Amino acid sequence: MILKTSAVLRRFFILITLASLTLTSLTFKHFFMPRPDLSRVPDFYHGYISKVKEDDLMAGLKSSTKNLFDLLKSISPEKHDFRYAEGKWTIKEVIQHMLDGERVFTYRALRFARKDETPLPGFDENLFAQTAKADKRNWNDLVEEFASFDKEQMEQSGIASENSTYVLGIGYIVAGHVNHHCQIIKERYL
16 A cells, blocks of 8 residues: 655645645545654654654644644734844744755655665755745745655665664654744744
């Protein structure tokens, strides 16, 4: 059976502009994907994974997407370029960071799922933020997919940022990363 999401983490930026779309209409074909074995995920990411309360990855992704939809809809246009302190990212930059992080994480998951054993480097999130030009982007254009992995692929491991991790763990990291930044926006920006 193939896990297929309806562009869970990137397309939501487009979908929130479609007033007729509701989250209840999104369908997910999947098999149960339990919480990851934390011994197979670097300690640094355990905090993100702990922010996912659901015991099934697809439920966690759906929940984090709904939370993000709700949060983004509540942010007034005057706040889009707000930064809560000197040198901190704007809300647009935080959203761009979530998109960049999701792309990096899902690329890692894809490589591991395909049994590519090449160690992957880390990425400099601050350099990405500095060069992304999020401030020049249209709010509604800040935008597309976790991808399709079967059970065997979800168990594949690899090296990223000099640490061993695996595809299922990365899925929870993606959902937890979204939840983490939603919490920061609520606490520090709104």
